[in-house]
Amino acid sequence: MKLHILQHVDFEGPGYITQWAQTQGxxxxxxxxxxxxxxxxxxxxxxxLVVMGGPMSVNDSAFTPWMQQEMAFIKQCLAANIPILGICLGAQLIAGVLGAKVTAATNKEIGWYTVKNGSPSDKWPWHYFNGAPVVFHWHGEQFEIPQGAEGKLVSDANGNQGFLYGNNVLGLQFHLEATANSVDDLLHHAADDLTQHSYVQQPDDIRSQTEANVQKSNAILHQILDRLITL
Structure with missing residues (x-):
């Protein structure tokens, strides 16, 4: 099995996905x-295909040649029915390719906050979130749900947190791949994002919440990736 990752900045790497790939050989x-x-x-x-996060905006794609190239590649992967997971910016890129708007989020959201189903579900992939898990967020923009996709996940800060297109293209606004090291990388390289806001935690809170929640978050991602490779 071969996994390919699209990475946008050196400080937002695969995180736990590397460990998952090792367990799968x-x-x-x-x-x-x-x-x-x-x-x-x-x-x-x-x-x-896994499309990672990053600090750039889909709305800058018209002025960013490599992002135009990336979105064309994602479009080709969609047409070829290749399973795709989009994370944060990655989900926004997929949404953009599918014709949905990406706009400023209702609230900037940084730190560990719950996501939940709009209504409980036993369907893939929403059943993984029935218990309203605490997951890691770092975003100031959000996607609209693309036409033809299903969106169910919400947080207290923002509405659209995830969508499923077809049965094998999943976009998530949050970072299930987060590890203690990847969170520290973000805190170091994107410290300017940590402005005072209702849904922006500060570094000490983020680190303590990471220790408390990262294993459960990674376990959800492990199950999602296990399922995606069968679709």
């Missing part, structure tokens, strides 16, 4: 758009 390759000589794989050479 999967080959993991990465396109690093922040490197000058990046390249994209041929369709048919990988079984699952």
């Amino acid at each position: 999967a080959e993991l390759t990465i396109t690093k758009f922040y490197e000058e000589n990046h390249s994209l794989p041929e369709l048919g050479t990988f079984d699952l």
Whole structure:
């Protein structure tokens, strides 16, 4: 099994996804758009695509050649029915490719907060969130639910937190891949985002919440990835 990752900045890497790939014996390759000589794989050479987060905006794509290239690649993967997981910016990119708007979030959301179903569900993938798990957020924008997709997840701060397109394209606004190290990387490189706000936790709170919640969050991601590779 081959997993390919689209990574936008060096401080928002695969996190727990690397560990999951190791448990699966999967080959993991990465396109690093922040490197000058990046390249994209041929369709048919990988079984699952994961699109990571980043501080840039989908709304800047018209002025960002590499992002135009990336969105064209995502469109090709959708047409080829390749399973895709989009995380934060990654979910927004998929939404944009599908014609949905990406706008400023109702509230900037940084730290560990619950997500929940609009209504309890036993359907994939929403059943993983019936218990309103505490997950890691770091975003100031949000996607509209694309036409033809199903969206059920919400948080107290913002409405749309996840969508499923078809049966094998999942966009999540939050970071189930977060680890203690990846959270520290964000705190170091994106410290300017930590303005005073109702839904912005400060570093000490974030670190203590990471210790309390990261394993459960990673366990949900593990199950999601296990399922995606079967679809």
